[in-house]
Amino acid sequence: MSVPLLSDLRVPPVPGQFYMVPVVPYIYCGVKGDWPVIGPMHTDLEHFNFPDAHYHVDPRFLTEQQARRVERYGGTFYGSLAAVTQAQPLFRRGEPHEKGRPILKLRKCRSADTPYVHGGKPVIQALRADYPNPAEPIRRTDGRLLCPHRKADLSSLVPDDQGIVTCPLHGLHVDCRRPA
Structure with a gap:
């Protein structure tokens, strides 16, 4: 049985299941690893x-050690999805990382959801003012739904009761209901 790619999901991942997820090598919260x-x-x-x-950390797939470290640094399991800057990336000889591009690694899902916790900040409100509320996703022919701001794939994120997903990158509200 093959392990599903996170990018192939059109529904949220199942906690406890394994997926192939994008990771970048970096020292974050004092821990060297693939985030x-x-x-x-x-x-x-x-x-x-x-x-x-930069990239944003996906807390759904943190290892136990990474999750503990993020919590010690003042984050929570869901955290702020803090940026992993590539200004000084950590590259290791012989590994298939090319110019900071992610590679796929097997990771266990810790949670299906990635709540966004910074919605009230003025900068988030300014971003939201540049888009309809909720914004319309970019709909790919393969079924993926992308955030119109930074093109983050929202297909595997948990929508609210109205089908709205809050993009975990910058908090934009996106209407991810499937057209009838």
């Missing part, structure tokens, strides 16, 4: 004044 990431590498100059190219 699971969500969304593409991007900069956030226009809304967040953060010019460094």
Whole structure:
């Protein structure tokens, strides 16, 4: 039986199940390792004044050690999905990482959901003002639903009762109901 790719999911992952997820090598919260990431590498100059190219950590697939470390650094299991900057990436000889690009690794799902916890911040409100509320996703022919802001794949995230997903990258509300 093959292990499913996270990018192939059109429903949330099942806690306790294993998936192939994108990871980047980095020292984060004092731990050297392969950190699971969500969304593409991007900069956030226009809304967040953060010019460094970075990924966001996907807390659904943190290892036990990584989750404990994030909690010690003041985060929670769900955390803020803090940025993993690639300004000084950690590359190891002989590993298939190319210019900070993620590779796929087997990871156990810790939670199906990735709640966004910074919705009230003024910068998040300013970003949301640039889009309809809720925003319409980019609908790919393969069934994936992408956030219109940074093109993060929202297909495997848990929607609320109205079918709205809060993008874990920057908190944009996206209407992920499937068209009838």
